[in-house]
Amino acid sequence: MARSAQIDVAVRFSETDLMGVAHHAAWVTWLEMGRLALIDGSGLPYTEIARTHHLSVVSVSLRIRRPLVFGDTARITTVLDKVGSRKVCFVYELHHRDSGVLVGTGATEHVCVDLEGRSSRLPDRVVAALHHEPAPSR
Amino acid sequence: MARSAQIDVAVRFSETDLMGVAHHAAWVTWLEMGRLALIDGSGLPYTEIARTHHLSVVSVSLRIRRPLVFGDTARITTVLDKVGSRKVCFVYELHHRDSGVLVGTGATEHVCVDLEGRSSRLPDRVVAALHHEPAPSR
Amino acid sequence: MARSAQIDVAVRFSETDLMGVAHHAAWVTWLEMGRLALIDGSGLPYTEIARTHHLSVVSVSLRIRRPLVFGDTARITTVLDKVGSRKVCFVYELHHRDSGVLVGTGATEHVCVDLEGRSSRLPDRVVAALHHEPAPSR
Amino acid sequence: MARSAQIDVAVRFSETDLMGVAHHAAWVTWLEMGRLALIDGSGLPYTEIARTHHLSVVSVSLRIRRPLVFGDTARITTVLDKVGSRKVCFVYELHHRDSGVLVGTGATEHVCVDLEGRSSRLPDRVVAALHHEPAPSR
Numbered sequence: 001m002a003r004s005a006q007i008d009v010a011v012r013f014s015e016t017d018l019m020g021v022a023h024h025a026a027w028v029t030w031l032e033m034g035r036l037a038l039i040d041g042s043g044l045p046y047t048e049i050a051r052t053h054h055l056s057v058v059s060v061s062l063r064i065r066r067p068l069v070f071g072d073t074a075r076i077t078t079v080l081d082k083v084g085s086r087k088v089c090f091v092y093e094l095h096h097r098d099s100g101v102l103v104g105t106g107a108t109e110h111v112c113v114d115l116e117g118r119s120s121r122l123p124d125r126v127v128a129a130l131h132h133e134p135a136p137s138r
Numbered sequence: 139m140a141r142s143a144q145i146d147v148a149v150r151f152s153e154t155d156l157m158g159v160a161h162h163a164a165w166v167t168w169l170e171m172g173r174l175a176l177i178d179g180s181g182l183p184y185t186e187i188a189r190t191h192h193l194s195v196v197s198v199s200l201r202i203r204r205p206l207v208f209g210d211t212a213r214i215t216t217v218l219d220k221v222g223s224r225k226v227c228f229v230y231e232l233h234h235r236d237s238g239v240l241v242g243t244g245a246t247e248h249v250c251v252d253l254e255g256r257s258s259r260l261p262d263r264v265v266a267a268l269h270h271e272p273a274p275s276r
Numbered sequence: 277m278a279r280s281a282q283i284d285v286a287v288r289f290s291e292t293d294l295m296g297v298a299h300h301a302a303w304v305t306w307l308e309m310g311r312l313a314l315i316d317g318s319g320l321p322y323t324e325i326a327r328t329h330h331l332s333v334v335s336v337s338l339r340i341r342r343p344l345v346f347g348d349t350a351r352i353t354t355v356l357d358k359v360g361s362r363k364v365c366f367v368y369e370l371h372h373r374d375s376g377v378l379v380g381t382g383a384t385e386h387v388c389v390d391l392e393g394r395s396s397r398l399p400d401r402v403v404a405a406l407h408h409e410p411a412p413s414r
Numbered sequence: 415m416a417r418s419a420q421i422d423v424a425v426r427f428s429e430t431d432l433m434g435v436a437h438h439a440a441w442v443t444w445l446e447m448g449r450l451a452l453i454d455g456s457g458l459p460y461t462e463i464a465r466t467h468h469l470s471v472v473s474v475s476l477r478i479r480r481p482l483v484f485g486d487t488a489r490i491t492t493v494l495d496k497v498g499s500r501k502v503c504f505v506y507e508l509h510h511r512d513s514g515v516l517v518g519t520g521a522t523e524h525v526c527v528d529l530e531g532r533s534s535r536l537p538d539r540v541v542a543a544l545h546h547e548p549a550p551s552r
Contacts, residue, residue: 013312013322014305014437018188018430018484021255024195025170025428028163029290036289046289047347050156057162061199067255070432071323117159117205151450151460152299152443156292156346163290167428174427184427185485208294209461294464297531300471301442308439326432333438337475343531393435393481 003080005038008097010073021067028060031106034078035090044129053123055088055110066103073097083130085121086112141218143176146235148211159205166198169244172216173228182267193226193248200244211235221268223259224250279356281314284373286349297343304336307382310354311366320405331364331386342379349373359406361397362388417494417546419452422511424487435481442474445520448492449504458543469502469524480517487511497544499535500526
C-alpha cells in the first residue's frame with residue numbers, strides 16, 4: 001500500500017494576492033511541505049538526505065478547483081506514487097480542512113542529484129526509508 | 139498565427155534555495171510574468187482587465203530540464219494557446235538566455251472570474267485584445 | 277501588562293537561499309504571522325477587521341543574531357507595544373525553539389487604513405479587542 | 415563620494431497581497447536587488463564573491479511612506495554607507511518611477527561570513543571593489 005502523509009497548512013497573509021486569494025505559487029510550496037512531511041515520516045528526515053543528495057524537482061502539475069483565502073486551512077495529503085532507481089514521484093490532494101471540500105490536486109516528479117547537482121542513483125537508505133523497511137545504518 | 143511575447147528574467151538571490159538553484163515556485167511566478175507581458179502587449183494591460191475581471195489560474199504545469207542559478211537569466215517565451223468563451227490557455231518555453239539552451243516548459247489554464255470570484259464569460263474587449271483586433275472603446 | 281502571543285514556525289525549504297539559511301525576507305513574513313496570532317487571540321480575528329480596515333505596515337525593523345536553517349523551528353513572541361488612535365506598534369523576539377537561544381528581534385509600525393487605503397482612525401472594536409476588553413457587538 | 419546604484423523594479427502580480435498593494439516582504443527583496451546591483455557595478459560581481467564569502471544580513475529596516483500597486487515601478491537608489499573590516503552597510507531610497515515621489519527608505523547591515531557561515535574579515539578584493547579601486551587579480 002502506498003505511503004502517505006497528511007499536514008494542515010493555514011494560508012498566510014503574505015501568500016495572498018490582489019485577487020484576495022492564495023497565489024498559486026504558494027500552493028506549489030505547500031506541495032513541497034506535504035512531501036517533506038511524508039519523507040520525514042519515513043524515519044529518514046530530509047535534512048539527513050540533504051547531507052549528500054537532493055530530490056530535484058523536474059516537473060510540477062497543480063490543478064486548483066477552488067481558491068483558498070486568508071483564514072482558510074488546507075489539508076494536504078501526499079502519496080508516494082513511484083520510486084525508481086533515480087526518480088521519485090508524489091501525488092497530492094488538497095482539501096479545505098473545515099468543509100472537507102476537495103480544492104485541488106497535484107503531482108511532482110523528482111530526480112536524485114548529488115550536492116554538485118549531478119544525476120545520481122537514489123541512495124539505498126532513501127529507497128529503504130521510502131519503502132518503510134528499516135533503514136540501513138548510516 | 140498565435141500571439142507570443144518574450145521577456146528576460148534574472149534569477150533573484152531571494153529565489154534561490156539551499157540546493158543553490160532557483161526554487162521551482164519562482165519558476166511559476168516567472169510564467170505569470172510571461173503571460174502578463176503577453177497580455178500587456180495586446181494593448182489592453184492587465185491592470186485594465188483587473189478593474190472588472192481576473193484570469194484565475196486553474197492549472198499549472200511546469201517541466202524543469204535544467205536548473206538555473208543566481209547569475210542566470212531566463213528568456214521566457216509565452217504563447218497564447220487557446221481562447222474560449224470562459225477560458226484562456228498559455229504555453230511557455232524557458233531558455234537560458236546566454237547559452238540559448240532550453241531549460242524548461244510550462245502550460246497554464248485560466249478561467250475568467252469577476253471581482254467576487256464568480257465564473258464569468260471573458261469580456262469582449264479581452265477577447266478582442268487577445269486576438270489582436272482593435273479593442274472596442276472601454 | 278502588555279498583551280503577547282507566541283507561535284512556532286518551522287523554516288520551510290522554499291524559504292532557504294543559496295547560503296543555506298532562511299532568507300531574511302522570510303523572517304519578515306514570520307513577524308506578520310506573529311502579530312496576526314496576537315490579533316486573533318484578542319477575540320477579533322484579523323479576517324473580521326479586514327472586512328472594513330487594514331493595519332498597513334509603515335515600518336519594519338529586524339535584527340538577525342543567528343541564522344536559522346531548514347530543520348529549525350523559530351519560536352516567535354509578539355508583544356503589543358503601543359496602540360494609538362491611528363497607529364499600532366508591535367515588537368518581536370525570535371528564539372530557536374529547541375535550544376532556546378535568542379536568534380533575532382524585530383519591530384513593526386502600522387497605520388490603520390480603510391479598504392480604499394485612506395488613513396483612518398482605528399475602529400473602536402479593534403482598540404477594545406487589542407486592550408482585551410470585551411469587544412462591542414459587531 | 416559614496417558609491418551608489420539605481421535600478422527599476424516593476425511590482426510583480428505575485429508580490430501583491432489581499433490589500434491590493436505590494437507586500438512589505440517584497441520591498442525587502444527589492445533592497446537586496448538594489449545592493450546586488452551596486453556590488454555588481456563595482457566590477458566584482460556577487461557571484462564571484464559568493465565562491466568564498468557571503469554578506470549575511472544582520473539587520474534590515476524599511477519605512478514605507480506610500481504603498482505601491484501592481485502596475486507601479488519602483489526606482490531603487492542604493493548607497494554604500496559604510497565598509498568596515500567585517501561589516502558593510504547600505505542605505506536605500508525608493509521612488510515611484512513615474513511620479514518621482516519618494517515612497518520609502520531603508521537600511522541594511524551585513525557581516526562577512528565564509529561558506530561555513532563563520533564570521534570573517536571582508537576579503538581585500540571585496541573592500542577594494544567597493545571602494546572602486548582597481549580590484550586585485552583574482
